[in-house]
Amino acid sequence: MAEETTTEDAREDDRYGLGRERVLAILEAAEAQDAATVNELMEPLHPADIADLLEQVDSSERAAILKVHEIDGETLSELDESIREEVFDLLSPGVLSDAVRELESDDVVDIIEDLEDDQQKAILDALEDNDRLAVQQALSYPEYSAGRLMQREVVAGPEHWTVGEAIDWLRSREDLPDDFYHVTLVDPRYHPVGNVTLGKILGHRRDVKLKDIAEDSFRTIEATEKEADVAYAFNQYHLISAPVVDEDGKLVGVITIDDAMIVLEEEAEEDILRLAGVGDESSLSDKVVATTRRRAPWLAVNLATAIIASLVISLFEDTIAQYVALAVLMPIVASMGGNAGTQSLTVAVRAIATKDLTGSNVLRVIRREVLVGTVNGVIFAVVMGLVGWVWFGAPMLGAVIAAAMIINLVVAGLAGTVIPVVLDRLKVDPALASGTFVTTVTDVVGFFAFLGLAAVVLL
Amino acid sequence: MAEETTTEDAREDDRYGLGRERVLAILEAAEAQDAATVNELMEPLHPADIADLLEQVDSSERAAILKVHEIDGETLSELDESIREEVFDLLSPGVLSDAVRELESDDVVDIIEDLEDDQQKAILDALEDNDRLAVQQALSYPEYSAGRLMQREVVAGPEHWTVGEAIDWLRSREDLPDDFYHVTLVDPRYHPVGNVTLGKILGHRRDVKLKDIAEDSFRTIEATEKEADVAYAFNQYHLISAPVVDEDGKLVGVITIDDAMIVLEEEAEEDILRLAGVGDESSLSDKVVATTRRRAPWLAVNLATAIIASLVISLFEDTIAQYVALAVLMPIVASMGGNAGTQSLTVAVRAIATKDLTGSNVLRVIRREVLVGTVNGVIFAVVMGLVGWVWFGAPMLGAVIAAAMIINLVVAGLAGTVIPVVLDRLKVDPALASGTFVTTVTDVVGFFAFLGLAAVVLL
Known part of the structure; x- marks a missing residue:
């Protein structure tokens, strides 16, 4: 029961x-x-x-x-x-x-x-x-190319066909694909020249010519194109299916929006995971050993950058020994820089992925990020300056942390934008490597600016 | 020229x-x-x-x-x-x-x-x-509901229609939508009962009944459903268009895959930006003031957590004053914990968003993350133990940092999974808030474990 x-x-x-x-x-x-x-x-x-x-x-x-x-x-x-x-x-x-x-x-x-x-x-x-x-x-x-993504079952007919001829031919075929959304028009060399949606075929009389009801905008995809670019085109141009051609321009397959949607989601997922230093971890069903093996290298890279930051701190051991409050406050400057840098780089990485950050606006975006860093730097300089002053009763300590905060947040905005752009130009995926570089920069600059200024001003 | x-x-x-x-x-x-x-x-x-x-x-x-x-x-x-x-x-x-x-x-x-x-x-x-x-x-x-996303222009006909009747009716209509992929079958009360793809209509003879060629799997969407759930359904079940019904089950509109694709991308984008503490920043064209206003609150939250971490450090001022090497090494433990925690929480946040992390496997996933944290903890404990020993010539310092590393990476795996799951149960978007909580935990635990052990063992 x-x-x-x-x-x-x-x-x-x-x-x-x-x-x-x-x-x-x-x-x-x-x-x-x-x-x-x-x-x-x-x-x-x-x-x-x-x-x-x-x-x-x-x-x-x-x-x-x-x-x-x-x-x-x-x-x-x-x-x-x-x-x-x-x-x-x-x-x-x-x-x-x-x-x-x-x-x-x-x-x-x-x-x-x-x-x-x-x-x-x-x-x-x-x-x-x-x-x-x-x-x-x-x-x-090649892997991750349009050729791997496409279906080879295409529905195509000569450009001179009428609606009636198309319907008769479709009815006579036993092997229509499960899902298709266009009849692709081809010339005698089997080069695609237009796409007619099934809705248009159904909505017109039998004697209407297919080429008169073909879609205005028509794009073909090369079989060797990267699947990420294919997904971009589907999303940008609201395509529902697109013919794929070989190097001679001949129709060899078709890609439909459901396949493009999967790629688009995989690309966004990959960016999220790479930004978090999880490599290309695919799933929750991965075993402990496989997961550790994927994540450990990123932790190793982080360890190396953390040790670089520690080397910077060790330059100022004498200063810290004389003024222990510095040890208490120094992680704040580094942490704020790391966070601000991550904000800038995440926006930049996604804008590169969606082709919104281009040669035409890169200088404007860098200028904006530096200005945002400056404004936030001033805001949090005032806050932390007061906190440092009140906490340790030392106005000059407040001034030092305030100055270091401004320097680090400006650098964070600059590094957070320039580093992904440069990596992208160098054909390195900015989602994969930017985080490490940016936090190394903000750690080093943060500790150096704070402890260096303290050494000069306070001692 | x-x-x-x-x-x-x-x-x-x-x-x-x-x-x-x-x-x-x-x-x-x-x-x-x-x-x-x-x-x-x-x-x-x-x-x-x-x-x-x-x-x-x-x-x-x-x-x-x-x-x-x-x-x-x-x-x-x-x-x-x-x-x-x-x-x-x-x-x-x-x-x-x-x-x-x-x-x-x-x-x-x-x-x-x-x-x-x-x-x-x-x-x-x-x-x-x-x-x-x-x-x-x-x-x-409501905003972000299926009712806002749908087109109201629907193509629907009675369930007893044949292919021929459907074609004649489609040809007679002047106002067909630009893009439609199904004829939706409705009962006399205008409740949708099936979907027939246009490809099937074109591929069958005029006397075939539409209900005999309707799709096997058929889903309706309620107008009040959240658009994120609609996008999930399109992606999970490879839908191309789906009828939308009101609270009485009557057909009121249709959602097509291109709209779902846009929502799916927006959701992934939102998660990326929220994980990075950039709120819902929409674009590179935002002005400096608008951008600063969006990002500053996240930096303020980070400042608060950084100050909490500093308070932990300040408990050990005397220890640090006696042993300055601790100040040099302490950011490493916190940084490694923060990174490992971010890895775990990113995987958890995405798995929650894609409905892969559920009540059925949450304990298994938490166990896995803790085990991964333990294995990585041991690996980096050995590395950092040796580094600490060699750098400062003090084997016990190496032992202290090694122990603190293991503790912090285990905690990172645990907090990185439990915190997003709990936030999700509390109906708080885990992408938005997990990062702050997790890094607060790893900072506090990292500094406390390292400096606390040092105070006990080294002095």
Whole structure:
């Protein structure tokens, strides 16, 4: 009876995502290897939610679920990389090949590209000949290129077609892709010359020429273009699908907005994680060792910069020994500089990523950041000057910390903008490296300005 | 002749975005108030690029361009909020009302919702009666809700229709929306019951029933739902468009993937900026005063936490006075803790945003983060222990810093996960507030552990 109630509750689930009730009920049934209940509970779930479920549980629970539940192709393609290999090893060859055969070529490419050679071979062998060829051709394009992202199934017709001819042809085809949004018009050399939305085809009479109802703005994408640029173009120009061409300008595939949306989210995610020094950590299902291995290098870099800052402090050991209040206050100047620098660099890094910070406005932005640093510097100089004065009863100590604060916040605004711009020019991802450089600068300048001024003024 | 070359070069532009050459040529012509050249140079630009151009130049340049170039509706709707009011004030009432009348209702809503009352009224007055009504109805939904995001122009038909009936009806309509991807099937009470993609309609014979070719998975969105949840659903379930219903379940609008994509990007952007303590800074075109006003509160919070850390240090003034090496090394422990904490909290904040961190796996994730903190703690304890020993020739100093490092990195992993989870449960955006709490914890624990152990062990 209690079991029954749980299953009932599980059906009254969150509209989005996986409810805790359902997850617990599935795990309980999986542990008991009760296939009927597991499958009944999983049946209403979207493949994306099943993939999330598999990511959220631990290895032994995953194995228990997969013993009684046959995974399908779409769920496979939704699975996070970090557990894909593990899941593949759990599947029987029959289940794996059934699942893979359901997928379109771009999804197979996405699954296969990060696998070990033997797993890759197993999947390629499971495909039919023409699908295998399509996947192998896609894999011949560089990683993270439009060629890897595109579907090869295109819907295209000659530019002289009428609405009626297009509809008759579409009805006669057995193998239309699941999702398509345009009929692409091609010239006799199979070069795309225009895009007609399906809405326009449906809204016009049979004798209307397709080229008369083609979209005003039309863009093609080169197969070798970077996927980040493709995502940018979709977002900037509100594209819904765009034809992909090879180096001769021939139509070879199509990219649709749902693929671009995934790339756009991955790019933003990558920037967030890189800014935080988490490398390209992909998921919560990563193991402790893998996570430590990804994060330790960034902590090592931070340790090196922290030691540089300590070397600066050690120049002033005698000063600190005579005036211990300096040791108490010095982290404040460095911390404020680090924070202000992070503010500037985050804005700069994102503006570079979204192509809002360009050669045309870089000087204006640098000037703005320096001015903001100056204004904030003055505000917090006054505050900290008073705090330092009152706390230690020494007006000159207040003056020193105030001066150091202004210097460091101006430097923070300057470094926070110039460093990402320079890194970008040098083709280094500014999200990856800016933080370290900027905080090194603000630590060194902060300690040096505060302790140096103190050594001159107070002693 | 030189002028001619510049204009030529400008045409050979970047495929995406605005080339520097073109921007300079436009600014030069605008300064000379040469309307023909400005319009010739701007003619090939997409409205999104024109909006970017207006954002990248300064106020006087914007005014010069808008004096000779008539802005259209799409460009208006692409403009960043930060300069919208300024641009609106520059436009003549005639240009403004022409521009606004071109737009669909959801775009007008997007433009109008952040404007001052008098500007809002001017735009509403410019609209035709039924458009004005549609905009006013949309504005009656809460900000950031699906009701604000949706288009009210829907393409819907009864569930008993055949492909042929749908096509005949679509052909007879004069007012089809520019972009639509489904015909939504509705029951007699106008409740949506299914979605048929246009591709399926085009690919089937006239006598096929629409309900037999409707999509397997079908989701409706409530008008009061939060736009962030809508964007999540589009991304998670690969939706292309989804019907929006009111509280009675009646169809009132449709949301398309391009709108969801914009929200998804805004949400990620917001998280990035909030994590960096930049509030909701919207753009590079913000003025110095506005930018300072947004950032200063975060620096003030940071100052408060830095002062708390200083108070901890001041407890140990006597210890530091006797052993100045402590002042040199103490920022290292705090800095490493801050970095490790930021790594953990960034991963947690994003996992919460993408609904990957849930009640089902929160304990597992906390355990993982603590273990990662422990392993990294041991690694960097060994490194810093040796550095401290060698640098100051004092093995016990090395032991103290090593122990403090382990303590602080374990605490960082714990605080970096628990704090965002707790804030989320308390309905506070974890991206906004976690950073301050976590670095306060790691600063306090870092200084206290290091200086406290030193006071006990070394003196």
